[in-house]
Amino acid sequence: MAKQTIIPFGPQHPVLPEPIHLDLVLEDEVVVEAIPNIGFIHRGLELLCKKKPFQDMVFVAERICGICSFIHGVGFCQGVEKIMNLEVPKRAELLRVFWGELSRVHSHLLWLGLAADAIGFESLFMHVWRVRERVLKIFEETTGGRVIFSACQVGGTRKNIDNDTLRRIAKELDEIETDYKELADVFIQDYTVRHRWSDIGILSEENAHKLGAVGPTLRASGIAQDMRMLRYGGYVDVDFEPIVETACDCYARCMVRVREVFQSFDLMRQAIDKIPDGEIAAKVNGFPEGEFFSRVEQPRGEVVYYIRGDGTNFLDRFRIRTPTFANIHPLLAMIGGCALADAPAIILSIDPCISCTER
Amino acid sequence: MSYEEQEIVNIEKEELLPKVKVLMNDGYRLVQIGCTKMADHLQVDYSFDKDYKFYDLRIKLPLTNLELPSISAICLPAFLYENEIHDLFGVNVTNISIDFKGKFYRLEKDAPFMQDDK
Numbered sequence: 001m002a003k004q005t006i007i008p009f010g011p012q013h014p015v016l017p018e019p020i021h022l023d024l025v026l027e028d029e030v031v032v033e034a035i036p037n038i039g040f041i042h043r044g045l046e047l048l049c050k051k052k053p054f055q056d057m058v059f060v061a062e063r064i065c066g067i068c069s070f071i072h073g074v075g076f077c078q079g080v081e082k083i084m085n086l087e088v089p090k091r092a093e094l095l096r097v098f099w100g101e102l103s104r105v106h107s108h109l110l111w112l113g114l115a116a117d118a119i120g121f122e123s124l125f126m127h128v129w130r131v132r133e134r135v136l137k138i139f140e141e142t143t144g145g146r147v148i149f150s151a152c153q154v155g156g157t158r159k160n161i162d163n164d165t166l167r168r169i170a171k172e173l174d175e176i177e178t179d180y181k182e183l184a185d186v187f188i189q190d191y192t193v194r195h196r197w198s199d200i201g202i203l204s205e206e207n208a209h210k211l212g213a214v215g216p217t218l219r220a221s222g223i224a225q226d227m228r229m230l231r232y233g234g235y236v237d238v239d240f241e242p243i244v245e246t247a248c249d250c251y252a253r254c255m256v257r258v259r260e261v262f263q264s265f266d267l268m269r270q271a272i273d274k275i276p277d278g279e280i281a282a283k284v285n286g287f288p289e290g291e292f293f294s295r296v297e298q299p300r301g302e303v304v305y306y307i308r309g310d311g312t313n314f315l316d317r318f319r320i321r322t323p324t325f326a327n328i329h330p331l332l333a334m335i336g337g338c339a340l341a342d343a344p345a346i347i348l349s350i351d352p353c354i355s356c357t358e359r
Numbered sequence: 360m361s362y363e364e365q366e367i368v369n370i371e372k373e374e375l376l377p378k379v380k381v382l383m384n385d386g387y388r389l390v391q392i393g394c395t396k397m398a399d400h401l402q403v404d405y406s407f408d409k410d411y412k413f414y415d416l417r418i419k420l421p422l423t424n425l426e427l428p429s430i431s432a433i434c435l436p437a438f439l440y441e442n443e444i445h446d447l448f449g450v451n452v453t454n455i456s457i458d459f460k461g462k463f464y465r466l467e468k469d470a471p472f473m474q475d476d477k
Contacts, residue, residue, distance in 0.1 A: 306395070326390075
């Protein structure tokens with residue numbers, strides 16, 4: 001039997017935007033097992049629901065993570081709205097779709113840049129983040145924030161975008177998409193990128209389902225599952241199908257994200273075309289009494305919020321299960337049998353968001 | 360605004376393993392395991408999904424006996440959630456496939472989510 005060595009990966013590592021620790025058990029240069037170790041940034045945010053009024057908890061939800069911030073707010077608000085039987089105005093629902101899909105573009109561009117940097121393609125990383133900067137400018141113009149927007153509230157949205165601005169943004173999105181297409185072609189066609197990521201980090205369709213993978217990690221293994229198909233909120237008014245790849249490797253996960261950016265541009269255009277005039281928030285009377293598991297699709301996958309209220313101003317329970325938490329076990333399966341040099345690329349391929357994982 | 364239908368089924372602790380086995384064989388996937396502290400019991404939810412159909416098994420554990428069998432032998436990803444509910448709620452989950460023995464999260468206090476500070 002070959003001699004086994006344990007190499008610590010993280011919590012600090014150049015490819016990791018946030019701390020996670022894996023003990024990589026090696027035989028020569030092959031990883032035979034990975035043992036996860038998390039908990040470096042657990043903040044106990046869920047407990048704050050007992051101290052903060054339920055309408056203020058959306059600000060806590062948004063701060064679970066900076067990249068997935070807006071959709072965390074949507075998921076929380078949606079859960080409370082269901083419990084309280086609130087009818088969110090259509091304009092607010094489609095504004096949520098717009099900002100949600102723009103968040104998805106932002107998140108995927110961030111990941112594409114980090115992925116390019118991880119394989120040493122620094123010019124591609126800089127160009128992708130240059131395009132991302134244009135997205136952040138739209139966020140700043142429409143919400144006042146680049147990362148955490150505080151645009152969502154129970155009953156609707158806190159901010160509005162007037163129709164002229166929406167039309168102008170639609171034109172700007174066309175320009176950003178043209179700019180992005182040049183970079184997407186590099187991810188799709190460049191030999192270095194394909195060679196570096198193909199045939200590593202294989203997660204079979206069977207394992208992806210059995211191990212509970214979600215999001216692009218799941219869809220890259222050929223399973224067409226996307227929580228937006230629940231048609232929550234404004235998604236009932238837009239047309240799309242889940243983006244699926246079948247190669248089950250890191251390159252497939254990259255391609256799902258590359259194509260989802262295009263899909264998000266299309267969804268934003270649809271939302272802008274269909275957005276009606278009207279109010280942006282329903283009046284909230286009373287307190288939530290009841291429970292609901294609110295499920296939405298983050299850029300990384302399915303996120304579940306269990307919200308329970310007892311008729312007071314403070315929630316009984318606010319429990320979040322984030323997509324990276326679900327993708328940890330599939331990651332352990334992917335990494336078994338890989339070369340040590342491929343471990344950073346494989347770990348990055350699930351787009352880990354540890355702030356979300358640990359809350 | 361439309362919301363999905365969600366089925367929540369109350370079960371006893373002894374029914375957990377057989378029910379989970381049936382669900383996994385039927386093609387369901389584990390969505391999450393979570394706890395909620397109630398006045399006189401701990402509510403433990405095992406949530407599953409198949410083709411966007413949400414199905415939840417709910418167990419009410421007495422506060423004097425917080426023990427559950429692990430489902431990680433049947434449902435592999437469960438070990439993460441079971442370690443989490445052990446650390447945050449003090450639930451003793453027996454025979455977890457990978458047991459962090461209380462070191463999953465780096466906590467100053469044991470079972471911080473069981474403290475009643477509303």
